Amino acid sequence: MMTRTGRLTRRQFLGRTAAVAAGAAALPTIVSSSALGKDSAAAPGGRIVMGCIGTGGQGTGNMRNFMNNPDVQVVAVCDVDKSHMDAAVAEVNKHYGTESCAAYRDFRELLARDDIDAVSVGTPDHWHALVSIAAARAHKDIYCEKPLTNSVAEGRAVVDAVRENGRVLQTGSHERSTESIRYACELVRNGRIGVLKRILINLPCSDGHHQEARALTSIPDPEPVPEGLDWDFWLGHTPEVPYTPRRCHFWWRFILSYGGGEMTDRGAHVIDIAQLGAGMDGTTPVHYEATGVQTPGSLYNTFWDYRFVNRYASGLELVGTTDDPRGLRFEGDEGWIFVQIHGGALKASKESLLSEKIGDDEVHLGRSPGHHRNFLDCVKSREDPFAPVEAGYHTAAICHLNNIAMLTGGKLEWDPAGETVKGNADAQRLLAPTMRPPWKL
Numbered sequence: 001m002m003t004r005t006g007r008l009t010r011r012q013f014l015g016r017t018a019a020v021a022a023g024a025a026a027l028p029t030i031v032s033s034s035a036l037g038k039d040s041a042a043a044p045g046g047r048i049v050m051g052c053i054g055t056g057g058q059g060t061g062n063m064r065n066f067m068n069n070p071d072v073q074v075v076a077v078c079d080v081d082k083s084h085m086d087a088a089v090a091e092v093n094k095h096y097g098t099e100s101c102a103a104y105r106d107f108r109e110l111l112a113r114d115d116i117d118a119v120s121v122g123t124p125d126h127w128h129a130l131v132s133i134a135a136a137r138a139h140k141d142i143y144c145e146k147p148l149t150n151s152v153a154e155g156r157a158v159v160d161a162v163r164e165n166g167r168v169l170q171t172g173s174h175e176r177s178t179e180s181i182r183y184a185c186e187l188v189r190n191g192r193i194g195v196l197k198r199i200l201i202n203l204p205c206s207d208g209h210h211q212e213a214r215a216l217t218s219i220p221d222p223e224p225v226p227e228g229l230d231w232d233f234w235l236g237h238t239p240e241v242p243y244t245p246r247r248c249h250f251w252w253r254f255i256l257s258y259g260g261g262e263m264t265d266r267g268a269h270v271i272d273i274a275q276l277g278a279g280m281d282g283t284t285p286v287h288y289e290a291t292g293v294q295t296p297g298s299l300y301n302t303f304w305d306y307r308f309v310n311r312y313a314s315g316l317e318l319v320g321t322t323d324d325p326r327g328l329r330f331e332g333d334e335g336w337i338f339v340q341i342h343g344g345a346l347k348a349s350k351e352s353l354l355s356e357k358i359g360d361d362e363v364h365l366g367r368s369p370g371h372h373r374n375f376l377d378c379v380k381s382r383e384d385p386f387a388p389v390e391a392g393y394h395t396a397a398i399c400h401l402n403n404i405a406m407l408t409g410g411k412l413e414w415d416p417a418g419e420t421v422k423g424n425a426d427a428q429r430l431l432a433p434t435m436r437p438p439w440k441l
Helices: 010-025 057-067 082-096 107-111 125-137 152-164 179-189 208-214 231-235 267-278 351-355 371-381 389-407 425-429
Strands: 048-053 072-078 102-104 118-121 141-144 169-171 196-202 287-293 304-311 317-321 327-332 335-340 346-348 411-415 420-422
Touching: 048 057, 048 107, 048 371, 057 072, 057 082, 057 118, 057 371, 072 082, 072 107, 082 102, 102 107, 107 125, 118 125, 125 141, 125 152, 141 371, 152 389, 169 371, 169 389, 179 267, 179 327, 179 335, 179 346, 196 267, 267 317, 267 327, 267 389, 287 389, 304 389, 335 351, 346 351, 389 411, 389 425, 420 425
Parallel strands: 048 072, 048 118, 072 102, 118 141, 141 169, 196 317
Antiparallel strands: 196 327, 287 304, 287 411, 304 317, 327 335, 335 346, 411 420
């Protein structure tokens, strides 16, 4: 039995860990790549043994992407919803033609396995940090869905855990691996539109699920927790609240305890490409102005109709609206390039811009067959992937700081070096969540 808080007792944890180790020993055909390398580095030709934590829609999609690589073997899945977990187990077993995929409710049990090299984290956003930190400390490499974390302070904690333990982390900002988008960013970085002055960010909230979420103007009545769902564990460090399906799968993204609305959903893609094209992966803007509206009385307390202006120390501005189409426009003093999200279609002030050749001595951002493949290659090479932990942290921080600005009066000044809000105690307090015991960073 698991405790009500989602904790295993020490005896239960050690017992299950021993059982896992025994099970792993019974699988001689699975050899982890770390066992074939040294100093926790995967051998270049070794098989990468993976576990998948969070097997809902995006988590299962990532799992399939990894299984489609011949040098990967998924051996374990983890989810607090038995229906998701069982479906993932069945899919893994069918893919490999075995019955050996292990299933866990508690991610710590999966991380205790010595035969697992890397994990995919596809949980709701409020779990990204705690799972990724635990994985880094267990010496697993990590593919973590975007946004990297659900708060600024959690992002810093993930960066520290990854770097202190020598891990590879790929943030799941998969638009970064789109060939046309990397090319557009190279054009900007190499001055093809002159000096970059402004980046327009389009984050529309016009999809069907946005309209449905916005139409909710109340807090739904509690419902019985579905059989097989560990609701307390799903809530994790967030406050204890009654179950309703409107609070759980998929819809959690419109509740600030678990997500940040469209600002951190597709915002973590669009703003991420702005960071890449501007060459700002290592920092964030210093000034934030943001306005938006919340639906009074609704369970969903994220923002709609937002407008924001973010300014870097250099004077470069990010100007965001909910205008269509979803994407971003790099504006220089000699032209502009628009990048569509998703798909990577490009437009430019001059069509000839999009056929420019990048010279050998210019900035090249590299290419990969795909975001998941890039992660796997870096697990073996120990190089940073296309969306390394610092990039994921800074992109998410911009999204969160815009939300915090809207929550606290519309403006704030940020110190990227000290990672503090200047002269705004209310905003400073919102950098980190208050975690419900036993969970903590």
